[in-house]
Amino acid sequence: MSADTSFAKRSNRAAILFLSPALLFVFAFVAYPVAYAGWLSLFRWDGASMPVFLGAGNFVRLAGDAIFWQALIRNILVALSAIVLQVFLALAIAYCLVRIVPAFSRIFLFFYLVPVMVSEICIGLLWRFMYNPYFGLVNAGLSAIGLGGLKRGWLGESETAFTAVVVVMSFTYLGLYVLLFVAAVRNVPESVYEAAEIDGAGDFRKFFSITVPMVWDAVRANSLLAIIGSLKTFSLVFVLTNGGPNHASEVVSTYLYKMGFGSFEMGYAAAIGFAQMVLTALGAWIAFRYMKRIGAGAGAWS
Amino acid sequence: MTAVRRWNLTSTIVLAVLTAHVLMVIFPFFWMIYSTFKTNREFMRSVWSLPKSFSLDAYVGAWSGGALGGYAVNSLLIMAGATLITVVLATLAGFALAAYRPRWIPAVELSMTAAMAIPAYVALVPLVVMLRGAGLLDTHLGVILPTAAFNVPVSIFIMQAFFNTLPRDLFDAARMDGASEWKIFLRVALPIARPAMFTVAIVNMIWVWNDFLFPVVFINSPSRKTLPVGLTDFVGEHITNYPVMLAAILIAAIAPLVLFVFFERQITAALIGGAVKG
Numbered sequence: 211m212s213a214d215t216s217f218a219k220r221s222n223r224a225a226i227l228f229l230s231p232a233l234l235f236v237f238a239f240v241a242y243p244v245a246y247a248g249w250l251s252l253f254r255w256d257g258a259s260m261p262v263f264l265g266a267g268n269f270v271r272l273a274g275d276a277i278f279w280q281a282l283i284r285n286i287l288v289a290l291s292a293i294v295l296q297v298f299l300a301l302a303i304a305y306c307l308v309r310i311v312p313a314f315s316r317i318f319l320f321f322y323l324v325p326v327m328v329s330e331i332c333i334g335l336l337w338r339f340m341y342n343p344y345f346g347l348v349n350a351g352l353s354a355i356g357l358g359g360l361k362r363g364w365l366g367e368s369e370t371a372f373t374a375v376v377v378v379m380s381f382t383y384l385g386l387y388v389l390l391f392v393a394a395v396r397n398v399p400e401s402v403y404e405a406a407e408i409d410g411a412g413d414f415r416k417f418f419s420i421t422v423p424m425v426w427d428a429v430r431a432n433s434l435l436a437i438i439g440s441l442k443t444f445s446l447v448f449v450l451t452n453g454g455p456n457h458a459s460e461v462v463s464t465y466l467y468k469m470g471f472g473s474f475e476m477g478y479a480a481a482i483g484f485a486q487m488v489l490t491a492l493g494a495w496i497a498f499r500y501m502k503r504i505g506a507g508a509g510a511w512s
Numbered sequence: 513m514t515a516v517r518r519w520n521l522t523s524t525i526v527l528a529v530l531t532a533h534v535l536m537v538i539f540p541f542f543w544m545i546y547s548t549f550k551t552n553r554e555f556m557r558s559v560w561s562l563p564k565s566f567s568l569d570a571y572v573g574a575w576s577g578g579a580l581g582g583y584a585v586n587s588l589l590i591m592a593g594a595t596l597i598t599v600v601l602a603t604l605a606g607f608a609l610a611a612y613r614p615r616w617i618p619a620v621e622l623s624m625t626a627a628m629a630i631p632a633y634v635a636l637v638p639l640v641v642m643l644r645g646a647g648l649l650d651t652h653l654g655v656i657l658p659t660a661a662f663n664v665p666v667s668i669f670i671m672q673a674f675f676n677t678l679p680r681d682l683f684d685a686a687r688m689d690g691a692s693e694w695k696i697f698l699r700v701a702l703p704i705a706r707p708a709m710f711t712v713a714i715v716n717m718i719w720v721w722n723d724f725l726f727p728v729v730f731i732n733s734p735s736r737k738t739l740p741v742g743l744t745d746f747v748g749e750h751i752t753n754y755p756v757m758l759a760a761i762l763i764a765a766i767a768p769l770v771l772f773v774f775f776e777r778q779i780t781a782a783l784i785g786g787a788v789k790g
Contacts, residue, residue: 221613221693222612225612227602228605232602239662240622240661243634243635243658244634246635257641295756311523321537324538324541325537327771328769329721329724330724336540336744337540339559347543381537386783402724415523445740448724449744457562461634463631470640471729479636480638483634483635486634
């Protein structure tokens, strides 16, 4: 008994000692700045002169700021597109790699991961060539298949800029989810598939009635990862369109950057970030709860 | 694992579709590589064709002037500093989370998970204020500290997952011998943790190398800019010579790709380990 309590004391102390450097560091450069952003969001401040206390003024302005809300909606659209074009597409690809062409899974995985490794700035710069209105590959491809009438300056026109950015994102981050799902799909026991094969199930049936329910935890975790990543997105948008033209592809991060470091409205920029974070937490939580329920449903189908 | 499957029509179709898809995904990179061997005239004549000659002019053009080399050195310094801090802190903390379970540990895990979800730009304005106050704005250290902090939580979870795989008897045996907890960490845990620390280091090196938001905001002096930030300047200045521009992009992209080629196993393990908690 006394040995137990002394070990509990000793481990408590050791845990504090080993954890405190990391915790202090994260507190100083993550938690404290976030709280500080909440404080700064109450002021009008250009970053140099005396801050002027506004109270909730920045948030009132934010509530009526159409550009902010449109940017936030675009972040949500990015998240939804990521769930479909990255998470679910990756699940299908992972099934194919593990179950249908396992001999090639390693080489495919390698190439799918190449864009995950390279800086988003490099990727964005390369895609600016692909989308180039004069010699870009996208336009050349359209001409080649007789759809020359659809040629346009994809990143430079308000109607297409955001979609063009989303396409690049889905190509860029897909590989991460393929990797995560390959690991999950490999963990599904072979015997389950064998039982289904005896019943004459084809790949479609096996995918939807075995793989999807069996890896549903991974689907949920990866969707959450995709949502969080989508709300964080900055570099690709910055380098492809910088939110333009005329805010047509603006996301919250690029808007904050412009407000804080273009217009030097530091207080308002802090308010944008703070509001975004609160809405992010709320959104992630709701999505998580909701998918738990779908997950229970998917389990029941199998 | 998976039993050997008989090759059939489905396999052929799937292989063809996947091949076409993966080619689309990596074509920009493939195009970048072969285009750097063209001269600007050849590039202007036909943008998408393979090079007829094998010219290294683009690399000479990109490297001359020395700007890219300077950016690369800055990136290297920031990468080394941030990675070092993150690995040390994450190893200590990951060990603690795996080896000790006081009642308050789940609260620490939860707050680390929450920290992972926070977009870095939320902290951007306050960090500028803090760094300016500390005289660290426009310095390498000013980028290193927040960058490391934002990479610590996920790195802790990767280390914790590794330490969780170790049998607890290992530490108990050392305790029986009268070793202090610090000795146990130093003499028992640390030597076997080296591969996991290396894994965490590799992924952090890639993340820091590619990072853009903090360096672009915190650094103004051209002589201190990192490669991705400097690259955007470089591209603006070399708008007329596309092969030189592409060679510069390739130079910025090559370091993570080389790491990936050599350490694919460690990197994929770290990404899977980090995502499980995410």
